[in-house]
Amino acid sequence: MSPTRPAAPSLALASARVGARLRVTVVDAPHADELAREGVLPGAILEVASRTPLGGPVIVTLGRVRLALSGDVAAAVAGEPIA
Amino acid sequence: MTAACHPAPSAESAADLPVVALVGRPNVGKSTFLARASRKFVETANAPGTTVTLERRRIHARGRDAWLVDLPGTRSLDDVPAGDDPFWHLLVEAAPDAILVVADAGDLARHLPLAIACRDLGLPVVFAANLTDEASKRGIEIDAGRLGQLLNGPVHATCGRGGLGVDDAVASAVALAAQRQAVSRGTRSPRGSGPASIYPYGADLELRRAASELTEDHRSLGAAAAADPLWDAVHAGVLSPRGAATIRLAAVLNPYRWSAAASWAGQSERHRDVPEPMADRVARWSTSPWPGIPAFIAVSVLAFLSVLIVGGVLAAALTSVWTATVSPALAAVVPAVIPIPVIANAVLWSLDGGLLGMLSVGIPYVLTFYLLLAVLEDSGYLTSAAVLMDRAFGVLGLPGRAAIPVLAAAGCNVPAIYGTRVLRTRRERLIGAFLVTLVPCSARSAVVIAAVAPFAGPLAAIGAFGIVMGVTVAAGLGANALIPGRQPALVLELAPLRAPVPRHVAAKAWWRFRSFVVQATPIMLAGSLVLGLVYEAGWWQAIANAIGPAVGWSLGLPAIAGVAIGFAFLRKELALQLLIAFAAIELGHAAALGELMTPAQLFVYAIVTSLSIPCIATLAALRGELGGRAAAGIAGSTLALALGTGAVLARLLGIA
Numbered sequence: 001m002s003p004t005r006p007a008a009p010s011l012a013l014a015s016a017r018v019g020a021r022l023r024v025t026v027v028d029a030p031h032a033d034e035l036a037r038e039g040v041l042p043g044a045i046l047e048v049a050s051r052t053p054l055g056g057p058v059i060v061t062l063g064r065v066r067l068a069l070s071g072d073v074a075a076a077v078a079g080e081p082i083a
Numbered sequence: 084m085t086a087a088c089h090p091a092p093s094a095e096s097a098a099d100l101p102v103v104a105l106v107g108r109p110n111v112g113k114s115t116f117l118a119r120a121s122r123k124f125v126e127t128a129n130a131p132g133t134t135v136t137l138e139r140r141r142i143h144a145r146g147r148d149a150w151l152v153d154l155p156g157t158r159s160l161d162d163v164p165a166g167d168d169p170f171w172h173l174l175v176e177a178a179p180d181a182i183l184v185v186a187d188a189g190d191l192a193r194h195l196p197l198a199i200a201c202r203d204l205g206l207p208v209v210f211a212a213n214l215t216d217e218a219s220k221r222g223i224e225i226d227a228g229r230l231g232q233l234l235n236g237p238v239h240a241t242c243g244r245g246g247l248g249v250d251d252a253v254a255s256a257v258a259l260a261a262q263r264q265a266v267s268r269g270t271r272s273p274r275g276s277g278p279a280s281i282y283p284y285g286a287d288l289e290l291r292r293a294a295s296e297l298t299e300d301h302r303s304l305g306a307a308a309a310a311d312p313l314w315d316a317v318h319a320g321v322l323s324p325r326g327a328a329t330i331r332l333a334a335v336l337n338p339y340r341w342s343a344a345a346s347w348a349g350q351s352e353r354h355r356d357v358p359e360p361m362a363d364r365v366a367r368w369s370t371s372p373w374p375g376i377p378a379f380i381a382v383s384v385l386a387f388l389s390v391l392i393v394g395g396v397l398a399a400a401l402t403s404v405w406t407a408t409v410s411p412a413l414a415a416v417v418p419a420v421i422p423i424p425v426i427a428n429a430v431l432w433s434l435d436g437g438l439l440g441m442l443s444v445g446i447p448y449v450l451t452f453y454l455l456l457a458v459l460e461d462s463g464y465l466t467s468a469a470v471l472m473d474r475a476f477g478v479l480g481l482p483g484r485a486a487i488p489v490l491a492a493a494g495c496n497v498p499a500i501y502g503t504r505v506l507r508t509r510r511e512r513l514i515g516a517f518l519v520t521l522v523p524c525s526a527r528s529a530v531v532i533a534a535v536a537p538f539a540g541p542l543a544a545i546g547a548f549g550i551v552m553g554v555t556v557a558a559g560l561g562a563n564a565l566i567p568g569r570q571p572a573l574v575l576e577l578a579p580l581r582a583p584v585p586r587h588v589a590a591k592a593w594w595r596f597r598s599f600v601v602q603a604t605p606i607m608l609a610g611s612l613v614l615g616l617v618y619e620a621g622w623w624q625a626i627a628n629a630i631g632p633a634v635g636w637s638l639g640l641p642a643i644a645g646v647a648i649g650f651a652f653l654r655k656e657l658a659l660q661l662l663i664a665f666a667a668i669e670l671g672h673a674a675a676l677g678e679l680m681t682p683a684q685l686f687v688y689a690i691v692t693s694l695s696i697p698c699i700a701t702l703a704a705l706r707g708e709l710g711g712r713a714a715a716g717i718a719g720s721t722l723a724l725a726l727g728t729g730a731v732l733a734r735l736l737g738i739a
Contacts, residue, residue, distance in 0.1 A: 033334075034574045037158035039193045041341055050371050056474035056483075057573050059370055064190050064221065068370070068470040070477075070573035 013046065013058065013069070013077040021047045022079035031076040038067055040077060097141065101260035102150045103253070104179035106201055108194055109156030109164070110463070110578045112213050113185045115243035115587075117153045120144070120253045137177055144254040147261055151253065152177040160200050161333045171330050175316045181207040181260035183252060188225050188240065189218030191352060195344035196337065198234065199281065203336070204326035207259035210234055211241045211252040217579065222357035230351035235279070244584065281343045286335055293328035366580045369467035379471050382464065383490045390452045390494030391525055397447035405439050425619045432615025437608040440654055440700065441600070448525075449599050452491055452498035453592035456505075459487060461588050463578035465505060473573055479556070480563030480570050482506065485515045492522035496697055497603070500704035501595055509709075510568045516705055517562050517717050520697040521555040521724070523548070526655040527693045533659055534689040539682035547686060551693050554728055558720070602707035603700050610699040614653050623650075623665070638729045639739030641680065643669055644688050651692055653699055658692045683736040687729050695725035 011022050024044045027035050039062055040046065047061040057068040069077075105113045121140035138153040154177065157170040164170055182201045186194035191212070202208045212218075212225045231238040237255045241248035280287055297317045313331060316322040322330075329336060369375050413435045421427040459465045465484060472483030481489075488502030496519055503515040523531060531551070536544040563570075617623050623646050631642030638645075643665040651658035659676065666679045676685060696718045697705070705714035733739035 031572055031574070034572070036337060036341075037162055038574055038576060039196075039341065041338060043342075049367065052370065052471055052474065053372050053376065054474040056477075057470050057575075059470065059577070063192055065193065066366070066370075066577040068466075068473070068573060068575045068577055070473065073572045073574055 009081065010078045011081045012075065013048070013060070013079070014071060014074040016048045016081075018048050018050055021045060021082040023082055024077060024079040026078040028076040031073045035069075035073065035077065038062070040067070045082065046077070046079070097150075100141070100148050100150050101180040101257060101264045102152060102178060103256045103260050104152045104154055104174060104177045104182050105185060106154055106174070106182050106197065107156060107185035107213075108158055108187070108197060109576070111156065111185050111187050111194070112243040113153060113156065116183070116185055116211070116213075116241075116249055116253065117151060119243060119246055119249045120151050137173060139177075142253065142257070144250070144257040147254075147257050149257040149260060151183075152179065157197070159197060159333065159337070160330055172312060175312065175321050178319075178321045179206060179260070180264045181209065181256045183209045183211060183256040185211045185213050185241075185243075187218070188212035188215045189221050189223050191225070191230075191348035192341075192345045195234075195347055196340040199340045199343060200329065200333070200336075202234065202236065203329035205323035206326070207256075207263050208234070208236050209252055209256040209259060210236060210238045211248070212238060213241045213243050215240050215247070216242045216245065217360075217581075220357065220360045221363075222355045224353040224355075226351045226353060230347065233347045233350065282336060282339050286332070286339065289332055289335060290325060290328050293331050294324035297324045297327050297331075362580045366463070366467065366577065369464065369580070370470050370577065375467065375471055379468055379486075382459070382468065383486065386452075386455055386459075386487065386491050387493050389455055390448055390491055390498070393451045394448035394494060395525065397451070398443040401446060402439065402443050405442060410435050410439075425616070428619040429612055429615035432618070433608050433612035436615070436653070437611030438604075440611070441604055441607050448495035449498040449501075450592065450596050452494065452502065453595045454588065456487065456491075456498075456502055457588040457591040457595075458583045460505070461581070461583035461591070463580045466575060466578050467580075470573075470575065470577065477570060478563070479518065479559035480514050480566070481511055481518075481559075482570065482573060485511065485518075488515060489518055489522060492519040492524060493528070494525055496520055496522065496524045496701040497599065497704045500701060500708055501599060503708065508568070508571060510566055511570065512709060513566060513713060513717075514559065514562045516709060516713075517720065518555060518559050520701055520705070520717055520721055521551070521558055521694060523551055523693045524655065526698075530651075530655060530658045530692050531689040534676065534685045534692075535682075538677050538685050543682070543686055547690055547693075550690055550728065550732070554694060554724055558724055598707070599704065603703040606703035606706070607699055610653055614650055618650070624668075627665075636739065637726060637733070638687055638691060639733035639736075640684055640688055640691075644680065644684070648688070648692055648695055651698070652696055652702075655692065655698050662688075681738065683738050687732050687736065687738065690732060691725045691729040693725075694721060694728060696722050 010025065011020065013022065016022060022045070024040060024042050024046060027040060027042065035041070044062060049059045049061045049066055051058050052068075055071060057070050058074045059066055059068050105116055107113045117138065117140060120142045123140070140151050140153075142149055142151045154170070154173050155164040157164040160171040160174070161169050182204075184198040184201055186198060198208065198210055210230070212227065212230070215225070218225070225238075225240055227238040227240050237259075239248045239252035239255065241252055243249055282290065297314055313322070313327040317324050317327045369378060413431060417431050417434065418424065418427040421430055459468070465487065468486055469482060469484035472486040474483075476483050476485050484505045485503070488499040488505065491502060492499035499519040499522075500516055503512045503519065506512045506515050528548075531547050532544050535547050617626070626649070627642040627646045630645045634640050634642055634645035644662060647658055647662040647665060650661045662679065663676065680688060696702070702714055702718060705717055709717075730739065
């Protein structure tokens with residue numbers, strides 16, 4: 001067996017803390033099309049801007065825009081953390 | 084450029100004019116382009132569950148006449164921005180000769196994919212990098228020359244609000260549309276030479292295969308192809324086969340479009356360091372728990388109070404003017420024209436009561452709320468409120484944006500029904516409108532207070548409101564469980580906050596108000612006439628006798644209370660006035676409410692009145708917005724809830 005590089009740790013957007021940045025690697029169905037229309041595609045860089053009360057939508061920054069994603073949508077997105 | 088102030092063209096010459104379609108993501112200022120180009124602001128009627136209207140204006144640009152078609156804001160050609168059809172259906176319906184793509188100059192990477200998709204259709208595309216003023220505040224300038232090279236088409240830096248570059252961009256699109264029309268006229272399937280492909284060999288091969296299929300004869304493709312709107316668009320000459328194929332293969336092509344867009348944005352944007360604009364800071368705060376939630380509560384209270392106070396003051400003023408001037412005139416003229424007293428009095432109910440109802444509800448409450456809603460929409464605050472309230476309203480099957488109409492319903496239900504247009508699906512609008520009709524408006528609140536507080540005490544009045552609100556929340560939970568479908572997941576771009584443009588706000592509020600007047604006036608007049616006849620002919624006594632046993636058994640109330648609840652359908656304020664009037668006729672002398680019913684009966688009466696069938700103006704709004712069946716369903720449900728709640732309370736209070 002040849003030595004392999006450890007895979008970069010994956011961070012689920014739903015559990016990322018406010019201020020965390022991640023490069024999107026996974027966008028699961030069924031929200032992939034909807035997210036793609038907003039530009040949330042593999043390779044996109046997201047920053048968690050804030051969370052709303054009562055487990056409401058998470059607000060992320062993508063480039064110069066802010067997107068509100070409900071919990072089930074955020075759960076479909078994961079990526080590599082960026083310092 | 085001037086609007087349709089030119090001599091009316093013949094039908095043939097108008098049909099021959101080149102067509103330019105305005106395409107862009109939501110909130111990018113397309114409508115401002117249409118307004119500037121045609122010199123008239125427009126508000127389109129596009130709401131979920133309604134047929135999408137394409138606004139088409141004849142314009143005159145640098146010596147050329149053309150049609151400019153405004154399409155709903157969309158994020159991609161296969162997006163479903165309004166109504167039930169994907170965006171490209173609307174685009175094909177518009178049959179443009181050129182497309183004017185309006186984009187946010189400060190966010191090119193997210194706006195260019197749509198422009199690339201439009202370019203792929205094989206139609207001439209003009210690109211307007213709009214909102215340059217906002218981009219500049221964020222330290223972004225666009226190199227229009229470089230972007231034009233990359234897009235292989237004209238690029239204009241524009242600022243729709245100030246009018247900068249709009250005329251040039253529109254004129255450029257009209258010129259290209261006229262050119263294309265001249266070239267393609269008479270040909271069956273126009274084929275633009277088009278820019279170089281951005282797609283790799285494999286995707287290009289798939290495109291060629293799909294394009295080839297779209298050129299085949301129907302007969303060789305079987306029945307399925309016969310209903311293919313893309314095939315129809317190709318064979319009608321609206322789209323080239325390759326252009327139609329790019330729509331069919333959007334899922335394959337989109338990642339390449341986004342990748343190219345990111346690269347092109349990087350090559351054409353020039354950045355400089357600037358402090359964060361105040362509007363962006365306020366926008367961030369508006370969706371944070373602090374100070375976002377206190378700000379939301381303040382805005383909601385303001386919305387409620389302004390509808391209640393401004394509406395109340397205006398209603399009182401208009402009513403006093405009407406009763407001092409128009410009512411006496413009508414009272415003199417109508418009996419002189421109609422000699423039969425019963426009919427004359429019924430007509431007076433319709434003309435005097437019905438029109439006064441429109442005047443005292445329509446202008447004060449409806450117009451006030453529309454102005455407020457237009458300000459909240461135009462400023463971009465509505466999306467912030469939507470996000471903050473999303474979770475709380477989610478349990479009722481509604482998105483957070485339902486908060487504004489539902490809260491405003493406490494002032495008046497009628498504008499709140501129209502306010503449900505901010506909801507995106509028909510299911511949301513049904514649930515939202517149902518809840519709006521259950522929220523006690525100012526008139527129903529007055530009935531609850533006047534019927535309960537003097538006889539059962541203020542605590543009982545508060546308890547009555549608590550019961551109504553509890554029933555409303557339970558009804559929302561029930562509707563969410565029973566109405567098929569589920570709330571779509573929230574993926575919402577938060578619009579930047581902007582100062583509302585007074586002209587846009589006024590035009591939007593006026594357009595909605597006009598629809599209300601057109602829809603509600605005939606129903607108010609007809610409803611008032613029928614109730615007037617029932618009252619004047621004395622039929623209400625027969626009705627009281629017929630329903631008396633049922634009202635007594637189910638609600639523990641006297642028969643005339645049942646009739647008064649029915650008559651309150653005209654205007655909820657009448658629930659108490661009519662009860663006193665009926666009692667005077669029935670008892671032969673003027674009677675106070677306390678003589679007519681016990682405090683427990685008044686408590687039940689107030690709650691049943693508050694929950695039962697919405698007033699006729701609300702019903703007219705429901706019918707206009709959601710259709711007759713939905714309006715009947717909502718009215719029936721509120722009646723069932725009112726009677727059910729009343730029956731339970733009557734038994735708990737020992738009056739039935």
